Amino acid sequence: MRKLLFAAFVVAALAGCSSTPTQDPAPVEDRAAAAAGAGTSGATTSGTTGAGVAGAATGAAGARSPLTDPSSPLSKRSVYFDYDQYVVKDEYRALVDSHAKYLQANRNARITIQGNTDERGTREYNIALGQKRADALKKLMVLLGASESQIETVSFGKEKPRREGHDEASWAENRRDDIVYAGE
Amino acid sequence: MQHLLRSLRSLLPILALAILATAPARAQLTIEIVGGAGTTIPIAIVPFEGENSFPLGISGVVGADLQRSGLFKLVDDTGIVPRPARPEDVRTSDFRARGADAVVVGSMRPLPDGRVEVRFGLVDAVKQVQLAAMTYTVTPAQFRATAHKIADVVYQRLTGDVGVFSTRIAYITKQGSRYQLMIADADGNAPQSIVGSNEPLLSPAWSPDGTRVAYVSLENKKPIVYVQSLATGQRQVVANFRGSNSAPAWSPDGRKLIVTLTKDGGSQLFLINADGSGVQRLLSSPGIDTEASFAPDGQSVLFTSDRGGTPQVYRLNLATNVVERLTFDGNYNVSPRATPDGKGFVFVRRDGGRFMLGIQDYATRQVQMLTAGPLDESPSVAPNSKLVIYAAQQGGRGILAAVSADGRVKQRLVSPAADVREPAWGPLLR
Numbered sequence: 001m002r003k004l005l006f007a008a009f010v011v012a013a014l015a016g017c018s019s020t021p022t023q024d025p026a027p028v029e030d031r032a033a034a035a036a037g038a039g040t041s042g043a044t045t046s047g048t049t050g051a052g053v054a055g056a057a058t059g060a061a062g063a064r065s066p067l068t069d070p071s072s073p074l075s076k077r078s079v080y081f082d083y084d085q086y087v088v089k090d091e092y093r094a095l096v097d098s099h100a101k102y103l104q105a106n107r108n109a110r111i112t113i114q115g116n117t118d119e120r121g122t123r124e125y126n127i128a129l130g131q132k133r134a135d136a137l138k139k140l141m142v143l144l145g146a147s148e149s150q151i152e153t154v155s156f157g158k159e160k161p162r163r164e165g166h167d168e169a170s171w172a173e174n175r176r177d178d179i180v181y182a183g184e
Numbered sequence: 185m186q187h188l189l190r191s192l193r194s195l196l197p198i199l200a201l202a203i204l205a206t207a208p209a210r211a212q213l214t215i216e217i218v219g220g221a222g223t224t225i226p227i228a229i230v231p232f233e234g235e236n237s238f239p240l241g242i243s244g245v246v247g248a249d250l251q252r253s254g255l256f257k258l259v260d261d262t263g264i265v266p267r268p269a270r271p272e273d274v275r276t277s278d279f280r281a282r283g284a285d286a287v288v289v290g291s292m293r294p295l296p297d298g299r300v301e302v303r304f305g306l307v308d309a310v311k312q313v314q315l316a317a318m319t320y321t322v323t324p325a326q327f328r329a330t331a332h333k334i335a336d337v338v339y340q341r342l343t344g345d346v347g348v349f350s351t352r353i354a355y356i357t358k359q360g361s362r363y364q365l366m367i368a369d370a371d372g373n374a375p376q377s378i379v380g381s382n383e384p385l386l387s388p389a390w391s392p393d394g395t396r397v398a399y400v401s402l403e404n405k406k407p408i409v410y411v412q413s414l415a416t417g418q419r420q421v422v423a424n425f426r427g428s429n430s431a432p433a434w435s436p437d438g439r440k441l442i443v444t445l446t447k448d449g450g451s452q453l454f455l456i457n458a459d460g461s462g463v464q465r466l467l468s469s470p471g472i473d474t475e476a477s478f479a480p481d482g483q484s485v486l487f488t489s490d491r492g493g494t495p496q497v498y499r500l501n502l503a504t505n506v507v508e509r510l511t512f513d514g515n516y517n518v519s520p521r522a523t524p525d526g527k528g529f530v531f532v533r534r535d536g537g538r539f540m541l542g543i544q545d546y547a548t549r550q551v552q553m554l555t556a557g558p559l560d561e562s563p564s565v566a567p568n569s570k571l572v573i574y575a576a577q578q579g580g581r582g583i584l585a586a587v588s589a590d591g592r593v594k595q596r597l598v599s600p601a602a603d604v605r606e607p608a609w610g611p612l613l614r
Contacts, residue, residue, distance in 0.1 A: 121534070121539075123561065123562065131428050156384070
């Protein structure tokens with residue numbers, strides 16, 4: 001049984017304490033880290049703890065599915081975002097286009113886009129921000145040929161970080177949309 | 185006003201002349217002085233007669249409650265013999281000599297049926313009058329609850345405010361990859377897991393009657409809102425629409441919730457019955473609307489929206505549908521929580537990369553920052569509006585902390601093993 005211990009009872013007078021040290025942790029625009037993160041994502045799809053659930057396939061995912069073929073752009077499933085940004089960057093255009101075209105060609109295929117944020121910000125607001133990222137990617141896919149009904153967008157906010165660190169490299173990895181095909 | 189007068193009246197014996205001189209013009213300030221760091225009420229809690237023969241003594245719990253509130257200082261009564269057990273036995277001069285302004289005495293006496301008679305009395309040592317005397321007949325399992333009740337009485341008599349020592353809190357723990365929704369007494373005792381999951385849990389919210397908790401679970405690979413009964417453990421899906429379902433907030437009558445849904449695009453506020461029926465969109469905004477919090481009168485709802493370009497706190501009047509922006513300083517003011525006294529709200533501000541709690545008054549629009557961060561979030565206001573519990577980071581781990589609504593008194597609640605977050609203060613019962 002976990003029991004909360006009330007420790008260190010601090011009585012502090014905070015009179016007039018509106019000025020606090022403001023150290024801005026370097027505005028976060030680390031494209032190198034984000035790009036590196038994108039490179040490492042490769043064929044490892046996150047967000048599916050029950051990966052390998054066979055038989056639930058939608059018909060889109062066969063044994064030699066292009067979805068999992070490492071040489072196919074469809075095996076790339078993560079799109080990374082800059083800090084406080086919700087715009088899908090041009091460098092992901094080919095990746096997004098290949099998924100959109102796949103959905104267009106396979107009208108039975110369904111995907112979920114899972115939006116994620118870094119750890120900064122409050123939990124519920126980050127759920128909304130992650131949703132905004134997922135919605136941005138969906139919008140682009142629909143523009144590129146996918147059908148609205150094929151895509152569900154959800155958000156994990158900051159709740160499921162792929163990297164647990166408290167540094168820019170971890171944050172960049174966690175500002176991310178993941179594309180998960182139904183049945184995966 | 186009546187409340188202030190009542191508060192003032194009960195304070196006078198304690199704070200005596202210095203306060204009396206300035207009281208009429210600055211009644212409100214008097215209460216703040218009581219809460220201030222240097223002006224705690226010195227109180228002696230005499231060990232209850234007969235409590236040594238029970239596994240849990242009452243006086244220790246009462247003393248710990250009062251001390252934790254930050255408004256009391258415990259005075260050592262060692263050496264006062266014989267120890268008084270009844271108010272009429274208190275020789276106030278003994279306690280005045282130790283600096284005590286008030287004295288708690290009591291007794292625990294076993295009854296033939298196995299229950300125990302707990303008596304307690306509160307004496308004003310300055311005025312030499314009895315302020316309270318009560319008798320409870322309880323089972324040993326109720327000792328702790330009885331001690332909290334006594335602490336509530338003492339707190340109420342000496343500060344004029346309602347005590348919250350008998351309330352409970354909900355919070356989420358994360359240990360390894362295991363998440364649990366816990367319920368515990370307000371002092372952290374008697375923790376109970378009511379939900380466990382290998383996927384994140386967040387945003388617990390008490391029903392106004394304290395019988396149910398709403399929360400968000402990611403166990404189905406997306407945020408879904410559940411309501412769970414504490415008595416039966418049964419739970420019900422309240423919102424599982426296409427997209428994300430989150431941020432549950434109870435209406436004061438406990439019949440409805442506001443939730444944030446994305447089913448129609450964007451994160452938007454919806455009103456829904458507590459059984460999941462009758463979903464109804466509240467507003468249409470081009471951006472994010474989320475983190476609803478009902479005003480205690482149920483007439484308006486606070487929420488976070490980025491409709492103005494940055495996330496700020498807004499208020500929706502449910503009768504007129506008029507939306508009004510409430511926060512203007514800074515570019516990130518989120519997580520509004522209406523205080524139960526109806527006077528304002530607590531929120532989270534990001535300033536220079538730090539996340540800290542502030543409280544804003546509706547009437548004056550004044551903001552007072554309550555904490556300094558760096559990563560404070562998820563505020564929840566105690567039912568007496570005097571304390572705010574919140575999540576903070578310490579040594580890379582999530583802890584719970586509490587701050588008084590005037591920012592002066594702070595405490596930390598540390599769990600030895602788990603990461604603790606998402607506190608929610610339960611209601612007063614009855």
